[in-house]
Amino acid sequence: xxxxxxxxxxxxxxxALFIAGCFNLLFRGTAxxxxxxSQASIGADDPVDADDSCADTxxxxxxxxxxxxxxxxxxxxxxxxxxxxTGIQTAPAGGxxxxxxxxxxxxxxxxxxxxxxxxxxxxxxxxxRGAIFFYNRSAGGNSAQMANPERVIRGPRTGMMFVxxxxxxxxxxxxxxxxxxxxDRMEVFPYDTEGNIKPKRxxxxxxxxxxxxxxxxxxxxxxxxxxxNTVVVYRHEASGSEAPLRVLRGPETELADPHGIVIDPGHxxxxxxxxxxxxxxxxxxxxxxxxxxxxxxxMPSINTYGVEAKGDAKPTRKIQGAQTQLNWPMGxxxxxxxxxxxxxxxxTNSILVFRRNAEGNVAPVRVIKGERTGxxxxxxxxxxxxxxxxxxxxxxxxxxxxxxxxxxGNVAPKRVLRNAPAGTPAxxxxxxxxxxxxxxxxxxxxxx
Amino acid sequence: xxxxxxANGNEGPVRVIEGQGTKLSRTMHGIAYDAVHDEIIVPVHxxxxxxxxxxSASGEEAPVRVIQGPHTRxxxPETVNVxxxxxxxxxxxxxxxxxxxxxRDANGDVAPLRMIxxxxxxxxxxxxxxxxPIRNLLVVSSRSGKGTxxxxxxxRSDNGDVAPRAxxxxxxxxxxxxxxVEVDPDEGKIFVAVKNNTExxxxxxxSPSPWNPDKPGFIGVWDINDNGDVPPRGVIKGPxxxxxxxxxxxxxxxxxxxxTIDSVSNGMYSYYMPEFFPAKKQ
Numbered sequence: 001x002x003x004x005x006x007x008x009x010x011x012x013x014x015x016a017l018f019i020a021g022c023f024n025l026l027f028r029g030t031a032x033x034x035x036x037x038s039q040a041s042i043g044a045d046d047p048v049d050a051d052d053s054c055a056d057t058x059x060x061x062x063x064x065x066x067x068x069x070x071x072x073x074x075x076x077x078x079x080x081x082x083x084x085x086t087g088i089q090t091a092p093a094g095g096x097x098x099x100x101x102x103x104x105x106x107x108x109x110x111x112x113x114x115x116x117x118x119x120x121x122x123x124x125x126x127x128x129r130g131a132i133f134f135y136n137r138s139a140g141g142n143s144a145q146m147a148n149p150e151r152v153i154r155g156p157r158t159g160m161m162f163v164x165x166x167x168x169x170x171x172x173x174x175x176x177x178x179x180x181x182x183x184d185r186m187e188v189f190p191y192d193t194e195g196n197i198k199p200k201r202x203x204x205x206x207x208x209x210x211x212x213x214x215x216x217x218x219x220x221x222x223x224x225x226x227x228x229n230t231v232v233v234y235r236h237e238a239s240g241s242e243a244p245l246r247v248l249r250g251p252e253t254e255l256a257d258p259h260g261i262v263i264d265p266g267h268x269x270x271x272x273x274x275x276x277x278x279x280x281x282x283x284x285x286x287x288x289x290x291x292x293x294x295x296x297x298x299m300p301s302i303n304t305y306g307v308e309a310k311g312d313a314k315p316t317r318k319i320q321g322a323q324t325q326l327n328w329p330m331g332x333x334x335x336x337x338x339x340x341x342x343x344x345x346x347x348t349n350s351i352l353v354f355r356r357n358a359e360g361n362v363a364p365v366r367v368i369k370g371e372r373t374g375x376x377x378x379x380x381x382x383x384x385x386x387x388x389x390x391x392x393x394x395x396x397x398x399x400x401x402x403x404x405x406x407x408x409g410n411v412a413p414k415r416v417l418r419n420a421p422a423g424t425p426a427x428x429x430x431x432x433x434x435x436x437x438x439x440x441x442x443x444x445x446x447x448x
Numbered sequence: 449x450x451x452x453x454x455a456n457g458n459e460g461p462v463r464v465i466e467g468q469g470t471k472l473s474r475t476m477h478g479i480a481y482d483a484v485h486d487e488i489i490v491p492v493h494x495x496x497x498x499x500x501x502x503x504s505a506s507g508e509e510a511p512v513r514v515i516q517g518p519h520t521r522x523x524x525p526e527t528v529n530v531x532x533x534x535x536x537x538x539x540x541x542x543x544x545x546x547x548x549x550x551x552r553d554a555n556g557d558v559a560p561l562r563m564i565x566x567x568x569x570x571x572x573x574x575x576x577x578x579x580x581p582i583r584n585l586l587v588v589s590s591r592s593g594k595g596t597x598x599x600x601x602x603x604r605s606d607n608g609d610v611a612p613r614a615x616x617x618x619x620x621x622x623x624x625x626x627x628x629v630e631v632d633p634d635e636g637k638i639f640v641a642v643k644n645n646t647e648x649x650x651x652x653x654x655s656p657s658p659w660n661p662d663k664p665g666f667i668g669v670w671d672i673n674d675n676g677d678v679p680p681r682g683v684i685k686g687p688x689x690x691x692x693x694x695x696x697x698x699x700x701x702x703x704x705x706x707x708t709i710d711s712v713s714n715g716m717y718s719y720y721m722p723e724f725f726p727a728k729k730q
Contacts, residue, residue, distance in 0.1 A: 092679065093723045094669070096686025100705070101456040104715035128714050156657035159649045161712075181475060182711065183658055185649070202651045208475070226474065226494060240651075257473060257494050277473045279496030279524055282543065292518035294557065295496020297471055327468040327508075347467035347508065425460030428449060429714035433477035434527065434628050435696035435707050438503055440486060442453040443462065444698065444707055446716060447476035447490055 105427035107420035108133065110393035110400055112211075112331055112380035114168040114175075117387055119191075121150075122417075123166055123175055124380070124393055124400060127430050130160040132177060132189070133419070137387070140402060140417030147417045155196025159187050162431045165211040165261075165331070167221075169236075174200065178209035178223055181431050186212065186223060188239075201239035206232060211261035211331070213270070215307065220245065224258040224272055228281050231258065231272060231305075248305065250312025256298050260332035262341070264356070268307045269316070273329035273343060276300045300326040302343065302354070321361025325352055331380040331393075335405070340365070342390060344378035351381055351392055351403075368392075370410025374401045377426075389414070396426050451716065453700070467508030471499055477575070477695070478527030478540070478628070485552070487512070489537060491525035498525055498539055498550070515539075515550055517557025522548065526574060527628065533581035534604070536561065540574035540588060547577055547588055547602075564588075566609025570596055576629035576641070579604055580672055587638050587672075588612075589626040598623050599640060599670065616670055618677025624663055628696040634727060636672040637682075641665070641697040641708060659712070665693045667708055669724060684708070684719055691717055701725045 108126035115122050120137040131154035139147045153175075154160070161183030167176045173191030184207045187199035208227035215222065219236040232244040249255065257277035263270050279295030280286040286293060301320035305313060319326070327347025334341050334356065343352045343364075350369035354362065368375060368390075377396025384391065388405040392413075398420035401413035420426075428448065436445040449461035465472065465488075473494045480489045486503040497516035501509065515537070516522065523544035530537055530552065539548040539560075546565035550558065564571065564586075572592035579586055586602040598617025602610065616638075617623055627641040648660040666685030670678065684691070684706065692712040699706060704725045709716050 092669075093682035094667075094684050094721060096688045097684050097719050097721065098688040099690055099717040100720045101454065101718040102690055102715055103451060103455050103457065103459055103717075104713060106458055109714075156659060157655055159651070159656065159658055161658055183647075183649070198651070198656065202649075275473060275494075276468075277492065277495035279494060279522075281524070283523065286518075286523055292521075294518040294520060294522060295492075295494075295516050297495055297497070297516075300468055328466075347469075424458060427458065427460055427714070428464075429709075429716070430474075431711045432709045432714065432716075433475075433695045433711060434479045435698040435709040435716070436479040436481045436488070437453075437698045437700045437707060438450065438481045438488075439483050439700065439702065440503065441450070443450040444453060444455070444716065444718075445479055445481060445488060446449050446451065446461075446696075446709055447472075447479045448449060448474070 103427060105429065107398050107424060109395055109426065109428070109430065110379065110398070110419065111164055111395065112166045113382045113391045113393040113400060114166050115382045115384045115391055116168050116170045117384050118170060122382075122391060122400075123168060125163045125166045125177060126154075127162055127164060127180070129154060130158070130163050132160070132163070132166060132175060134194075135417060137384070140400070140415035142416060144418070144422035146419060146421060151192070151194035153189055153194055153197065157196050157198045158189075159183065159185055159199060159202060164209065165224075167212045167214050169214055169216070171216060176212050176214065176221060178205060178212045180210050180226070181208060184209065186221075201237070203234060203238050204241045206230065210259045211272075213261045213263045215263045215265055217265040218307065222261055222263060222270060224261040226257050226259070229253070229255040229258065229278060231255065231261065231270070233310075246308070246310035248309050248311070248313060252312040252314045253305075254298070254301070254303060254315055254318070259330050260343070262332040262334045263307060264334050264336065265307070266336050267356075270305045270307050270309065271332055271334070271341060272303050272305070273332050274298070274301045274303060275328060300329050302326070302329065302332070302341070317357070317359040319354060319358050319360070319362060323361045323363045325350070325364060325367065330378065333381045333383045335383040335385050337385040338405075340383075342381045342383055344381040344392060346377055346379060346395070349375050349377065351375060351378060351390070366406070366408040368403060368407050368409070368411065372410045372412045373403075374399060374413050374416060396428060398424055398426055453703070453718070463506040465501060465505050465507070465509060469508040469510050470501075471495070471497065471511055471514065478525070478529075480529045482530045482532055482552070484532040489528045489530055491528045491539065493524050493526060496522050496524060498522065498528060498537065513553070513555040515554050515556070515558065519557045519559045520548070520550070521560055521563060527576050529577045529579060531579040531581055531604075534579070536579075538577045538579060538586070540577040542573035542575065545571050545574065547571070547574060547586065562605070562607040564602060564606055564608070564610060568609045568611045569602075570600060570612060570615065575627045578629045578631040578638070580631045580633045580636075582633040583636070583672060585672060587629050587631055589629045589640060591626050597626055599626070599629065599638060601672070601675075614673075614675035616674050616676070616678055620677045620679045622666065622668065622680065625665075627694070630697050630699050631672065632699055632701060632725070634701065635725065637724070638670045638672055638674075639697050639699060639706065640668045640670065641694045642668050643693045643695055643711075645693040645712070659692070665691060667691070667694055667697055667706060682724055684721070689717070689719070690715065
């Protein structure tokens with residue numbers, strides 16, 4: 001028994017040491033892929049990181065060896081206990097078993113994109129490893145080479161987990177990021193920071209945040225929330241557990257699984273892309289005077305609201321219907337100069353461009369779609385009116401692609417920004433929550 | 449997404465069911481494969497629906513059946529499983545705090561056959577469901593902030609506000625947060641994805657982190673007859689396992705393998721575990 005207890009204590013100690021390193025590596029494991037200033041500067045400029053023993057791979061390897069050895073002892077003890085004829089094992093079978101196989105993406109999964117043309121900067125969020133990458137606006141090209149980011153914000157101190165939407169405040173030089181389905185926070189970082197840093201401020205937001213949009217005129221920030229079919233609007237400087245200024249929610253809003261959001265301060269409007277999934281959030285919401293109501297599927301839409309809309313306010317107009325070609329609409333971007341909006345249309349691997357004030361069952365004025373475009377699982381879109389370009393982040397491929405703003409049809413991008421060697425498959429996991437085995441096909445099934 | 453069983457490394461899916469026509473969405477925390485009828489069952493949390501697809505479906509293929517509507521009593525389905533022996537689909541709900549049983553071929557706005565819900569059940573946020581058709585038992589994983597987080601075992605045919613016949617929970621169990629469950633009825637074992645994630649990001653800390661390394665998750669194996677604060681009889685846990693917060697668990701007894709999916713590392717792991725399937729002959 002004493003030997004067993006000793007083995008257990010040893011294993012706990014070794015495990016704690018190694019796991020701490022493991023978490024660190026989770027964020028640093030791909031550092032060699034991105035030989036950027038950010039990685040170099042973490043150790044040089046940050047005294048805490050410089051002293052962080054978990055970054056010492058030698059110590060890590062020793063901890064791992066100790067852990068394995070104690071686990072082997074535990075397995076032997078367990079085997080002996082199971083052989084005594086009682087059928088009772090006092091130590092569990094199994095242990096710290098290395099996987100026979102593992103599937104994970106060592107590269108970023110690009111989610112959203114934002115452009116600051118005056119600063120010549122493009123920011124993209126990485127929902128795979130919880131990061132934000134900054135590139136020069138002219139990054140990318142037509143080669144198979146990976147593009148080097150100028151800065152990377154990544155690491156446990158950032159608080160970023162399943163980071164989704166981002167938005168740039170070019171005046172105050174801040175970047176806003178929200179986490180979706182894990183880590184119910186909005187993080188705000190100074191524009192020019194990098195590495196494993198604490199945010200400038202953090203705001204708790206409801207569970208299921210997807211998109212974030214800034215209103216520079218009213219100094220407000222709006223966040224779309226999938227689960228409760230809600231848009232919450234906060235002060236620009238909000239932090240901690242500060243309450244929102246306004247909440248847009250209710251059946252009249254026709255918000256249904258909202259994703260992309262953009263604010264048009266020139267017309268005092270807010271546009272929201274809906275997937276159309278709706279269900280009551282609580283038993284109380286399920287009950288109505290007419291009886292129970294269940295979930296339903298509506299057609300996807302882009303709903304427009306007044307910028308001060310709150311409560312159960314109706315949309316002032318909607319783009320919805322078969323002619324729109326909307327299919328899992330994700331990110332939105334407004335081109336105020338040309339009075340247009342662009343939509344990352346994930347379901348058909350396309351970018352749809354509508355007139356800003358389009359309404360009803362209308363066709364897009366332009367569609368970027370086809371094999372030549374390189375658009376595959378588009379999650380984010382950003383129009384750079386100053387440079388007449390349109391950026392797209394692909395979730396199903398390790399690329400962002402840049403088109404002429406007026407591109408239309410099956411056209412090749414002007415530039416391709418790669419963050420993995422050409423041809424590297426995108427695994428596509430985004431906070432997966434279940435698994436099953438298809439014994440007929442020998443396939444493992446994962447809902448995402 | 450469907451991956452080849454032998455997929456390894458930076459490998460993508462062999463096929464994907466996706467697009468508006470599929471009626472799928474984000475936040476699908478359950479999935480089941482019906483090997484007898486060759487179908488896939490998926491809950492859609494955000495639309496209060498359960499979808500059934502041909503197992504060979506690919507691309508923007510519509511489900512063959514949809515369970516949705518006020519008569520279903522489905523609020524926000526979190527997890528599903530299929531009981532092919534008794535021809536039933538089992539649905540677990542987190543917000544709804546219940547377990548619903550439907551005919552396997554149910555379609556549309558149909559009433560459930562049975563429903564386990566109420567204070568006596570002890571259920572709160574149901575995260576996983578599985579049936580042992582040999583012993584006629586229902587196994588439920590439930591997470592609670594104010595009550596018991598653990599594995600609840602009911603009689604398969606229970607209905608209404610009924611107490612579980614057994615609850616595996618407590619400090620010795622190691623269960624802090626819990627997700628998907630599976631049952632190997634041949635071995636009489638319960639496999640549990642013990643996620644154990646706790647939100648730990650404290651902005652005021654000098655070096656905050658969302659990860660709590662003191663409470664790593666694991667795959668735990670219990671006997672179907674276990675009850676109380678019982679340690680797992682088998683585990684996959686530790687740094688070599690590569691799992692941090694396992695959210696799902698699936699079994700392949702034929703190849704003596706256990707699969708898990710991790711929502712922190714965004715990784716899928718396959719373990720060869722002959723000790724968990726001793727009765728299976730290679």
